[in-house]
Structures are given as C-alpha cells and as structure tokens.
C-alpha cells in the first residue's frame with residue numbers, strides 16, 4: 001500500500017478537494033487569517049488562493065513529498081512566503097506561542113492522534129491566536145452514522161488513513177479550546193455521499209481560566 005499512499009492518494013485528494021463547491025467554505029475558513037500562520041496538512045496548497053492580505057508567512061506541515069510538489073505552482077503564484085516546516089502535526093518543530101493562527105482543512109480526519117496534534121496547536125498559538133478549521137466528520141443522522149462506521153475501515157485504507165467518524169468540535173472542546181464560531185452541515189450532493197460530506201467549520205481559541 002505504500003506506493004498507493006505515496007503516489008496515488010495525494011493526486012486523488014487534490015482532485016476530490018479542488019472543486020468550486022468548496023471555494024466558499026475555504027474562503028470562510030481563511031478569511032480571518034493574519035500574521036504568522038501554521039497550516040496543518042498543507043496538501044497541494046488549495047487554500048492559498050483563498051488567503052486574505054495580512055498574512056505575513058505560512059509555515060506548512062505536510063508529510064507527503066508528492067503533495068508538496070503538487071503545490072509548487074500555487075506557491076509560486078502567491079506573494080506570501082510559504083515554507084515547509086515539518087512532516088507531522090503531532091510534533092510541530094516550533095517554539096511555544098509562535099503563531100497568530102493555525103489553519104486545518106480536511107486534515108484532522110487523517111492525523112493518527114488528533115488530540116496530540118491539538119495539544120501542539122495549543123502550544124504554538126500566541127495568546128489571542130485562533131485555530132480555524134474546516135473538516136468533515138461524524139454526522140448527526142443515525143443512518144448516515146451507520147454508513148460512516150461501515151465505510152470507515154475501507155476509507156482508512158484507500159484514503160491515507162482518513163476517518164469518517166471523528167467529531168472535531170468535540171475533540172477541540174476536549175482539548176481545552178472554546179469554539180467561538182461553528183457552522184455545520186452536509187455539502188451539496190447526492191444522499192449517497194453523505195457519509196463523506198458532513199462538515200464542521202469554525203474558529204476556536206485556547207480556553208483560559
């Protein structure tokens with residue numbers, strides 16, 4: 001399966017996530033980014049076109065060399081400096097309180113230990129900084145959840161470890177963040193796709209006190 005994960009999955013991910021239907025969601029996820037930004041699971045750089053002015057730099061965490069190569073043209077087209085600073089969101093090579101914002105889109109489903117990654121996000125965020133997320137995950141509808149549980153073992157094998165049943169808002173709250181904005185719902189599409197399309201988008205800040 002190594003060749004599949006290294007040579008095929010990054011292309012499949014790029015093809016499935018670059019659709020225009022996601023553009024307004026990416027716009028919203030990126031709208032409040034500013035200063036020094038850490039992006040977890042940078043992928044092929046699909047968020048770059050949605051980044052507002054005011055970002056000083058983007059530090060990218062991305063394990064896949066192919067995804068990083070696929071992002072080359074998008075990186076070349078932006079004026080914001082983008083540097084690949086690491087391979088794993090569970091261990092970010094940065095000092096405490098380095099970033100004004102952390103961005104994650106469709107990545108927490110894949111990180112093996114999301115709580116560990118969230119504790120890294122807490123550590124590297126500056127006081128007043130925020131985590132912005134756009135993630136698919138556990139649906140509220142019982143029948144959809146049943147299909148998510150059925151499909152998850154196959155999804156994990158074919159889609160680079162992607163889970164269908166993670167509830168990111170729950171995980172974020174359990175990791176001592178307060179969620180300040182949250183929008184949830186199914187992306188448009190046939191009912192059959194619902195196990196894959198329930199999304200949570202929002203902003204979270206480190207809980208104080």
Ligand SMILES: C[S@@+](CC[C@H](N)C(=O)[O-])C[C@H]1O[C@@H](n2cnc3c(N)ncnc32)[C@H](O)[C@@H]1O
Pocket residue numbers: 013017040041042043044045046047061062063064067087088089090104105106107110111112
């Ligand atoms: C479904 S893709 C999303 C890519 C991009 N964020 C987007 O919205 O198009 C998930 C990304 O997370 C990356 N990833 C997997 N494990 C990771 C980890 N432990 N830390 C950081 N990123 C990881 C994958 O290589 C992949 O590029």
